[in-house]
Amino acid sequence: MKKILIASDIHGDAQTTARLLEAYRKSGAERLILLGDILYHGPRNDLPIGYAPKKVIELLNGMRDQILCVRGNCEAEVDQMVLDFPVLSETLALCVCERNMIATHGHHVDFANLNTLRAGEVLLTGHTHVPVARRIGDVIHINPGSVSISKEDSPKSYVLYEDGIFSFRRLENDEEYMRFCI
Numbered sequence: 001m002k003k004i005l006i007a008s009d010i011h012g013d014a015q016t017t018a019r020l021l022e023a024y025r026k027s028g029a030e031r032l033i034l035l036g037d038i039l040y041h042g043p044r045n046d047l048p049i050g051y052a053p054k055k056v057i058e059l060l061n062g063m064r065d066q067i068l069c070v071r072g073n074c075e076a077e078v079d080q081m082v083l084d085f086p087v088l089s090e091t092l093a094l095c096v097c098e099r100n101m102i103a104t105h106g107h108h109v110d111f112a113n114l115n116t117l118r119a120g121e122v123l124l125t126g127h128t129h130v131p132v133a134r135r136i137g138d139v140i141h142i143n144p145g146s147v148s149i150s151k152e153d154s155p156k157s158y159v160l161y162e163d164g165i166f167s168f169r170r171l172e173n174d175e176e177y178m179r180f181c182i
Ligand SMILES: [Mn+2]
Pocket: 009, 037, 042, 072, 074, 127, 128, 129
């Protein structure tokens, strides 16, 4: 793979999903990486305005061969009965232009102790609904934020990765608001 789009925490929002898939098609990315919390709003969140999980199922199943996904803490086993791509994996290993990336939802990650990752590798997480681009020692940590329920005044956003550059974009208009170069 050379170019990927990374998004997280859809939480059942069909309007957001439709916009995300449009952005994905326009981007020319080869895969859509979803970091969990796909269908349910979750007990800590209000219902997103576009909440319609059945519509999200339909939209995402239409892209089943484009999506790589990990399990969030809001995923239930029944979700796998309605989604046509794997959603119950805790982690996913990717290689994008010779760059190793490990994707996981993030609720089980001990950021003070990333000793299973090697120098230069990228850890992709969601969960907090707050975008992050930082180095933790020799490891790069990227969180695209949430596309539907953004927190701490962050924009609803996703990330495009290509050629060592993580481009953080606003979901509403695809405008880049932050970038991180490896
Ligand atoms: Mn979430």
